[in-house]
Amino acid sequence: MSSLNPAAAGPLVGAPATDNYLTHSRGFWSWAATLDHKRIGVMYLVGIFTMFLVGGLFAVLLRSVLLTPDAAAGGVKTIVDANMYNRFFTLHGAVMVFIVIIPGIPAALGNFVLPLMLGAKDVAFPRLNLCSFYLWLIGTGMALSSLYWGGVDTGWTFYTPYSTKVGSSGAFGGVVPVVAGAFVLGFSSIFTGLNFIVTIHKLRPPGMTWFRMPLFLWGTYATAVIQVLATPVLGITLLLLLAERLLGIGFFDSELGGDPVLFQHFFWFYSHPAVYIMILPAMGVMSELISVFSHKHIFGYKFIAFSSVAIAILGFLVWGHHMFTSGQSELLGVIFSAITFSIAIPSAVKMFNWLTTLYKGSIDFKAPMCYALSFMWIFGIGGLTGLFLGMMGLDQHLHDTYFVVAHFHYVMAGTIFVFFGAIHYWWPKMTGRMYDEGSAVLASILMFIGFNLTFFVQFMMGTRGMPRRYYEYRPEFQMGHVISSIGSYVMLAAVLLLIYTMIRSLRSGRPAPANPWGAGSMEWQCASPPPHDNFKTPPPVVDAYDYESLEWDERVGGYVHRGRRGGPAAAH
Amino acid sequence: MQMADAAHPISHAAVPHGDAHGHGHHPNLEHHFDSLTQQFDAGKLGMWLFLATEVLLFGGLFCAYAIFRRNHPEVFMYAHQYLDTTWGAINTVVLLVSSFTMAWAVTASQRGQRNLTSLLLALTFLGGVGFMVIKAIEYQHKFHDGLMWGTHYDPSKHGHGHGEGHGAAAHGAAAAAGHAAAGDGRGGAAESHAAGAAASAGAAGDHGASAAHPEATTSVHAPETPGQGASAAAADADVPPERAPLEPSQVALAPSGPAGLHVGGHDLHGPRPDNVHWFFGVYFTMTGLHGLHVLAGMAVIGWLFVRSVRGDFSADYFTPVDLGGLYWHLVDLIWIFLFPLLYLIH
Numbered sequence: 065m066s067s068l069n070p071a072a073a074g075p076l077v078g079a080p081a082t083d084n085y086l087t088h089s090r091g092f093w094s095w096a097a098t099l100d101h102k103r104i105g106v107m108y109l110v111g112i113f114t115m116f117l118v119g120g121l122f123a124v125l126l127r128s129v130l131l132t133p134d135a136a137a138g139g140v141k142t143i144v145d146a147n148m149y150n151r152f153f154t155l156h157g158a159v160m161v162f163i164v165i166i167p168g169i170p171a172a173l174g175n176f177v178l179p180l181m182l183g184a185k186d187v188a189f190p191r192l193n194l195c196s197f198y199l200w201l202i203g204t205g206m207a208l209s210s211l212y213w214g215g216v217d218t219g220w221t222f223y224t225p226y227s228t229k230v231g232s233s234g235a236f237g238g239v240v241p242v243v244a245g246a247f248v249l250g251f252s253s254i255f256t257g258l259n260f261i262v263t264i265h266k267l268r269p270p271g272m273t274w275f276r277m278p279l280f281l282w283g284t285y286a287t288a289v290i291q292v293l294a295t296p297v298l299g300i301t302l303l304l305l306l307a308e309r310l311l312g313i314g315f316f317d318s319e320l321g322g323d324p325v326l327f328q329h330f331f332w333f334y335s336h337p338a339v340y341i342m343i344l345p346a347m348g349v350m351s352e353l354i355s356v357f358s359h360k361h362i363f364g365y366k367f368i369a370f371s372s373v374a375i376a377i378l379g380f381l382v383w384g385h386h387m388f389t390s391g392q393s394e395l396l397g398v399i400f401s402a403i404t405f406s407i408a409i410p411s412a413v414k415m416f417n418w419l420t421t422l423y424k425g426s427i428d429f430k431a432p433m434c435y436a437l438s439f440m441w442i443f444g445i446g447g448l449t450g451l452f453l454g455m456m457g458l459d460q461h462l463h464d465t466y467f468v469v470a471h472f473h474y475v476m477a478g479t480i481f482v483f484f485g486a487i488h489y490w491w492p493k494m495t496g497r498m499y500d501e502g503s504a505v506l507a508s509i510l511m512f513i514g515f516n517l518t519f520f521v522q523f524m525m526g527t528r529g530m531p532r533r534y535y536e537y538r539p540e541f542q543m544g545h546v547i548s549s550i551g552s553y554v555m556l557a558a559v560l561l562l563i564y565t566m567i568r569s570l571r572s573g574r575p576a577p578a579n580p581w582g583a584g585s586m587e588w589q590c591a592s593p594p595p596h597d598n599f600k601t602p603p604p605v606v607d608a609y610d611y612e613s614l615e616w617d618e619r620v621g622g623y624v625h626r627g628r629r630g631g632p633a634a635a636h
Numbered sequence: 637m638q639m640a641d642a643a644h645p646i647s648h649a650a651v652p653h654g655d656a657h658g659h660g661h662h663p664n665l666e667h668h669f670d671s672l673t674q675q676f677d678a679g680k681l682g683m684w685l686f687l688a689t690e691v692l693l694f695g696g697l698f699c700a701y702a703i704f705r706r707n708h709p710e711v712f713m714y715a716h717q718y719l720d721t722t723w724g725a726i727n728t729v730v731l732l733v734s735s736f737t738m739a740w741a742v743t744a745s746q747r748g749q750r751n752l753t754s755l756l757l758a759l760t761f762l763g764g765v766g767f768m769v770i771k772a773i774e775y776q777h778k779f780h781d782g783l784m785w786g787t788h789y790d791p792s793k794h795g796h797g798h799g800e801g802h803g804a805a806a807h808g809a810a811a812a813a814g815h816a817a818a819g820d821g822r823g824g825a826a827e828s829h830a831a832g833a834a835a836s837a838g839a840a841g842d843h844g845a846s847a848a849h850p851e852a853t854t855s856v857h858a859p860e861t862p863g864q865g866a867s868a869a870a871a872d873a874d875v876p877p878e879r880a881p882l883e884p885s886q887v888a889l890a891p892s893g894p895a896g897l898h899v900g901g902h903d904l905h906g907p908r909p910d911n912v913h914w915f916f917g918v919y920f921t922m923t924g925l926h927g928l929h930v931l932a933g934m935a936v937i938g939w940l941f942v943r944s945v946r947g948d949f950s951a952d953y954f955t956p957v958d959l960g961g962l963y964w965h966l967v968d969l970i971w972i973f974l975f976p977l978l979y980l981i982h
Binding site: 263 | 669677678911914
């Protein structure tokens with residue numbers, strides 16, 4: 065049966081005339097009301113990428129403002145005043161965290177890939193999936209509407225009492241729409257996580273056992289657990305914040321005997337695990353990319369799988385390391401510090417397994433691999449500087465400096481690198497087109513250079529006392545800021561080049577074969593782009609990291625299973 | 637498991653074998669599931685996960701409750717006596733009965749008893765209505781008495797409110813003149829304060845008046861007839877309280893001695909501690925969020941009722957009733973924790 069192995073069926077490959085999920089139905093409503101996980105994934109991807117550009121634009125503006133130390137030095141400072149600067153960094157943070165990175169890999173790429181990788185026809189609850197996308201849209205709209213309501217300048221952490229008292233237009237201000245928007249986005253995230261957990265538990269076809277699942281699914285599963293268990297706490301925290309601001313409930317208001325630090329506990333109880341919501345799916349993608357582009361079986365499969373779960377569990381127990389300077393008890397600080405160190409172990413397990421997978425592999429420097437290798441460098445630095453900050457003593461010095469800014473960008477923007485790598489990796493599957501490898505690799509190199517230019521220097525500024533979120537600074541920091549800003553322009557160029565590459569691919573890319581990279585997981589066994597209902601019959605489950613059975617077939621310009629070449633499947 | 641047993645044979649009966657393209661499935665089987673059993677199991681797991689998120693949502697509030705109560709037990713010991721245990725107990729019974737009718741409705745729908753299912757769903761819905769009505773009555777009393785959260789807490793009103801409401805003769809405000817005993821008619825039993833205690837009660841009771849307008853307290857609130865004094869004070873109390881008068885030193889009521897107030901048959905011993913508003917903040921957020929969940933549950937049950945009357949459910953397909961039931965039980969369960977934690981503490 066050719067449906068078992070579409071790659072083998074030469075004439076089908078890359079022929080857009082055949083029925084696929086893109087051509088299955090037409091018109092606005094066929095997309096807006098679709099229940100197809102692939103279309104929802106694509107809509108998410110377009111939305112999230114657009115918002116990435118918005119958040120990035122804020123960042124470039126911020127960096128431009130910071131080119132000169134203060135208003136007296138003239139220059140760009142006059143373009144955006146201090147208040148506007150505060151709103152920009154707040155929106156940059158809120159947009160990037162809540163709207164882009166948290167849903168980025170799971171909701172956009174996970175939605176597209178997860179059922180395909182599993183060999184399922186869809187996620188467990190397609191309507192909930194669509195609902196989740198619209199909640200994302202609504203939440204995003206609400207958050208951005210804060211600009212109209214006077215902007216929000218609390219930083220993305222909404223710390224009380226500032227967030228409950230200050231606002232440009234009275235009680236409402238810009239804080240309420242952003243916080244309400246984050247609440248709605250939280251529901252979007254919960255529903256995605258819930259959907260994925262149920263899908264992985266209940267829709268695995270026969271033969272797809274837990275330890276045959278590609279590691280991306282393990283990463284997504286661990287992420288989904290955090291999404292389901294941590295996000296409700298953010299929900300109640302934001303509700304209490306709204307109640308405080310709109311109704312004067314006083315839980316976080318020391319004037320009424322409340323406790324502002326309680327808000328920090330509540331907030332970080334979600335927002336630290338949220339860091340792992342951002343990084344775990346990226347680590348899952350990494351395991352795929354490193355293995356596929358080394359053409360070598362992943363090393364230490366079970367260790368990687370369990371380290372995802374370990375990170376998910378430990379991630380719940382470290383929130384207090386954000387509050388070493390907030391007056392929590394020393395004992396608590398010591399405990400949080402210790403657990404923070406211990407979370408380095410599962411993270412390092414992953415790093416060493418990837419390195420070992422690379423060892424003696426036949427490394428293929430395609431664009432996804434370039435992003436993946438960048439991630440290893442970037443996450444290595446981000447993770448290790450996290451240990452600096454996890455030390456109670458050193459954190460007294462580094463807290464709220466550029467060191468922290470650099471650290472979390474090295475971690476979170478590491479996710480963005482993997483996000484880009486994953487977009488390239490699954491692009492042929494999603495669009496049915498190949499992209500130009502040359503310009504894609506160039507963009508990834510530019511991105512890597514720009515990123516390190518922007519943020520590495522911030523570690524040094526931070527150790528020397530440059531506080532985060534400041535509009536003006538002492539002149540001796542100017543050199544660092546200028547380097548950092550130049551880096552941000554390089555990244556802007558890289559992103560523009562990436563967009564150009566992708567648009568050109570859509571317009572004139574060569575039709576993609578079913579399996580262009582020689583990957584073993586199941587999504588590469590259906591055509592590119594996949595048909596509407598993925599698999600007519602579930603494909604045979606094979607080891608996702610077995611590359612021995614794949615070989616290059618010139619006729620289709622992609623990889624096919626050995627022995628199934630050019631004819632009915634001999635195996636199975 | 638009864639449900640699994642009920643669903644298993646159907647899946648085999650309803651799904652034609654050998655039809656790989658999914659035509660001719662059971663009408664309620666969605667295309668991406670292989671069998672009704674799989675669909676039912678997925679729905680059930682999804683609902684349990686959703687319930688976990690709900691528990692965590694309330695978990696934040698329970699956590700806040702624990703922290704505030706541990707730090708300031710006196711606030712909770714003092715303020716919980718203003719809650720009406722009778723109404724609370726009735727509401728507990730109402731919800732438990734509705735949980736029973738819901739469980740029965742699930743069983744009835746599994747057996748394909750359509751009319752019985754519809755009737756039981758209607759009864760469950762009515763239970764929700766009853767609960768919300770009683771809650772509204774309780775809330776109204778609290779609003780009337782100024783027993784509210786944070787900045788809206790107004791300790792003067794629960795003196796005035798009950799005094800007027802029960803037609804008791806005298807009022808604390810009258811004692812601001814520093815003379816005779818004032819009756820405070822809470823719970824219908826007018827009871828005299830010791831003069832000194834009443835004086836300070838009056839002063840603090842006039843909250844804004846005493847703090848912000850000291851002259852007004854002495855001049856205006858020394859009328860011939862206590863009734864006028866009460867209404868004057870009540871008028872005062874209608875002025876939205878500013879933040880300043882609520883500072884602990886000013887709201888603190890320190891009538892030492894056994895000046896017991898009667899509230900709904902409970903004795904209020906001891907002085908009013910600082911920050912009583914916390915308790916009402918906790919009370920209103922917890923019961924308010926719970927009330928929203930009751931409303932959501934009622935919407936679900938109303939939708940199930942419509943579908944049941946329409947004949948959507950059968951012994952083959954009852955997943956929505958089952959899942960709606962799970963949700964309703966959770967809403968009940970949360971109340972089972974709220975009732976003792978808020979009403980029955982000692």
